[in-house]
Amino acid sequence: MAGMGVVLLAAGAAQARVTRIVIDETRPLPAADSGGIAFEQVAGRAFGELDPASPANRIVNDIQLVREADGKVRYVATFVLTKPVDLARASGLLWHEVPNRGLRRPNVVAERANGDIDLTSAWQGDNAGATAVRATMGVAEPHWLQLPIARNPDGSPVTGEVFGRIVNRGGPGSQPLIVQTNPVPYKPASLDTRRARLVSRVAESTRGEVIGETEIPPGDWAWARCDAANPFPGRPDPTHVCLKNGFDAAKLYQVVYTSADAYALGIGFAAWRDVGTFFKTARVDDAGTPNPVAGAVTHSIGRGVSQSGNFLRGWLHLGFNRDEAGRQVHDGLWPIIAGRRIALNFRWAQPDGVLELYQAGSEGPQWWLPHPDALRRVPAAGLLDRCSETRTCPKIVEHFGSAEVWALKLTPEWIGTDARTDLPLPPNVRRYYIASTNHGGGAGGFDTSVPGAALPTTGPNCPGNNYGTGLLPANPVPHTETVNALRVHFRNWVMKGIAPPPSQWPRLGDGTLAPAHKTALGFPTLPQLRPTVPEQDFILPVLDYDWGSGFHAADGSGVAGKAPPPIRDVLAMYAPKVDEDGNELGGVPVVLLDAPLGTYLGWNITAGGARPFHQGQICNYVGGMIPFARTAAERQANGDPRRSLEERYRNHDGYVEAVRRATERAMAAGFLLREDAERLVRQAGESRVLR
Numbered sequence: 001m002a003g004m005g006v007v008l009l010a011a012g013a014a015q016a017r018v019t020r021i022v023i024d025e026t027r028p029l030p031a032a033d034s035g036g037i038a039f040e041q042v043a044g045r046a047f048g049e050l051d052p053a054s055p056a057n058r059i060v061n062d063i064q065l066v067r068e069a070d071g072k073v074r075y076v077a078t079f080v081l082t083k084p085v086d087l088a089r090a091s092g093l094l095w096h097e098v099p100n101r102g103l104r105r106p107n108v109v110a111e112r113a114n115g116d117i118d119l120t121s122a123w124q125g126d127n128a129g130a131t132a133v134r135a136t137m138g139v140a141e142p143h144w145l146q147l148p149i150a151r152n153p154d155g156s157p158v159t160g161e162v163f164g165r166i167v168n169r170g171g172p173g174s175q176p177l178i179v180q181t182n183p184v185p186y187k188p189a190s191l192d193t194r195r196a197r198l199v200s201r202v203a204e205s206t207r208g209e210v211i212g213e214t215e216i217p218p219g220d221w222a223w224a225r226c227d228a229a230n231p232f233p234g235r236p237d238p239t240h241v242c243l244k245n246g247f248d249a250a251k252l253y254q255v256v257y258t259s260a261d262a263y264a265l266g267i268g269f270a271a272w273r274d275v276g277t278f279f280k281t282a283r284v285d286d287a288g289t290p291n292p293v294a295g296a297v298t299h300s301i302g303r304g305v306s307q308s309g310n311f312l313r314g315w316l317h318l319g320f321n322r323d324e325a326g327r328q329v330h331d332g333l334w335p336i337i338a339g340r341r342i343a344l345n346f347r348w349a350q351p352d353g354v355l356e357l358y359q360a361g362s363e364g365p366q367w368w369l370p371h372p373d374a375l376r377r378v379p380a381a382g383l384l385d386r387c388s389e390t391r392t393c394p395k396i397v398e399h400f401g402s403a404e405v406w407a408l409k410l411t412p413e414w415i416g417t418d419a420r421t422d423l424p425l426p427p428n429v430r431r432y433y434i435a436s437t438n439h440g441g442g443a444g445g446f447d448t449s450v451p452g453a454a455l456p457t458t459g460p461n462c463p464g465n466n467y468g469t470g471l472l473p474a475n476p477v478p479h480t481e482t483v484n485a486l487r488v489h490f491r492n493w494v495m496k497g498i499a500p501p502p503s504q505w506p507r508l509g510d511g512t513l514a515p516a517h518k519t520a521l522g523f524p525t526l527p528q529l530r531p532t533v534p535e536q537d538f539i540l541p542v543l544d545y546d547w548g549s550g551f552h553a554a555d556g557s558g559v560a561g562k563a564p565p566p567i568r569d570v571l572a573m574y575a576p577k578v579d580e581d582g583n584e585l586g587g588v589p590v591v592l593l594d595a596p597l598g599t600y601l602g603w604n605i606t607a608g609g610a611r612p613f614h615q616g617q618i619c620n621y622v623g624g625m626i627p628f629a630r631t632a633a634e635r636q637a638n639g640d641p642r643r644s645l646e647e648r649y650r651n652h653d654g655y656v657e658a659v660r661r662a663t664e665r666a667m668a669a670g671f672l673l674r675e676d677a678e679r680l681v682r683q684a685g686e687s688r689v690l691r
Helices: 002-016 109-114 267-281 307-317 385-390 402-406 480-496 632-638 645-649 652-669 674-686
Strands: 018-029 039-050 073-084 093-097 117-121 160-167 197-201 214-216 221-225 235-243 252-259 299-305 332-336 371-373 378-381 395-401 429-434 513-515 543-545 557-559 567-570 574-576 598-601 624-627
Touching: 018 267, 039 267, 073 267, 093 267, 093 480, 109 480, 117 267, 235 252, 267 299, 267 307, 299 307, 299 480, 307 332, 307 385, 332 480, 395 402, 395 480, 402 574, 429 480, 480 674, 645 652, 652 674
Parallel strands: 093 117, 093 299, 299 332, 332 395, 395 429
Antiparallel strands: 018 039, 039 073, 073 117, 160 252, 197 214, 197 252, 221 235, 371 378, 513 574, 543 567, 598 624
């Protein structure tokens, strides 16, 4: 029987199509940092091979245009395994992490203490500049995928129009084209500026309305690097734009050009699938190199945060939880703070994007079960359609904060594009909303004045392409304790069949979800804010783009033929209602929110200063905080309608008691572990709140 198991494992390796692995580095982790279990990290590269004719791969965009002479498609993916040195100490659970912009998610000590194995493997292959694949892989190196570029059947380049943007960058020197923080992956096929179009813009509204656009003549700019020592036209460089009269930091610049770098980015879905399958099921690779965790994995959960959580939703929707052999890959998926599908499997995709203007990712169904989308003229579909057909759907936990609602266009997942009704959840999905929180949560804490431990007093950076800074101090309400509890529930659900707590999120049906503006939400007028905020157009809405006839919106696949895409419609957006303090309703219990020290916002306002283009608009996806006054006299002097700390809690002991009661509520509901509750009560007691 043992011999039969070895045969099956070896067959699994052949089917997974990771043909070879190379170990580049092995590094020990101190047992003291792993719950007393000796762990090590193993870094390397996986060499993969895809069959374009396989039903599991046919959906990869342009896969027929990247075949090698033998008809196969090949890639190289980096990986890092974190595993017990003694596999007898392994729990049987593998967490398969999706890197976020190449970065590996830090291991969780509690998971190592359980004996869990952690695997991170690459998926993102838009390799330009900082995203180039390295010759070897180290434990601390970023993860990028090496994949082919499409060519026409006659061998000629595949070309198309793409765009890049320069924002909040001024001065006489040249500027790079950036998506979020990485280079635009597509270089111009020609450095002749007559074959491109560069414009400047004075402003853009949240609805995509363009204000003050001016075209810059081809003779007044160059594809080049320039500075004081190398003035216009500078030294030719396809990654930078040099402007004859310099850049105005108050304007945005957009260039549309032809590229021949048609990466088959959808291979990233198949590569992540096959690397996960190899380490879960294989004994050896095709050359006999052992799988470092062979036989130690019985269950697996795929996990991704933000961009990488969006990857998981797109990965599942396109059917990649079924491998080439027809088997289910992962038993669970945990897309964290991720309310859309990654914009990956189409020609000229920019997966580093964060849903700024003209960035894809909200097309097609964002909901789990089939639902009509007549507003965007897309047939009824759901994210679980393909895995339901092949019976490979995993258990799913998703959780969000307020920033995903306000800047990452979340609520159509809950109520569809027509916003008429709450959409149902299937039994294999749990949804949890962490109200009034920043993207990923804040740092926590109770102190308002202690040096080194005080709550934030300065505005955070607004994520995005050189976006700006928030006007309000950062929101401290954490996700940490909630996530700690959800981790325990998810492990038990996958490994023992014990169901997590019921889903909890704001809904139309219970009156906690409303149109996203001040009046409908009941948001108070606070002296620290302009009296009209949040206005009708403050939230970042879902924009219905026309990407061209070759783009298939339901799957987010095909060819994006229009750069930038025209906007056909602006969808109505909804958000959670708030209480008299401006804190949101409808979420899971969170201690700092149930014993508040102020108004916690899932949004912030972009300040001016050195990066003024988005001034006054929403500060992309960060939150803010407006502390309560200490005394009634102080709040009355400031015209603040919210009760002061003294009016709420009377004194320090009263506040600590409020925290204790909040921990009891959260524990009773299943969203707080006892050790975390005891720590929070202790920290509140040690704080200087109302001392």
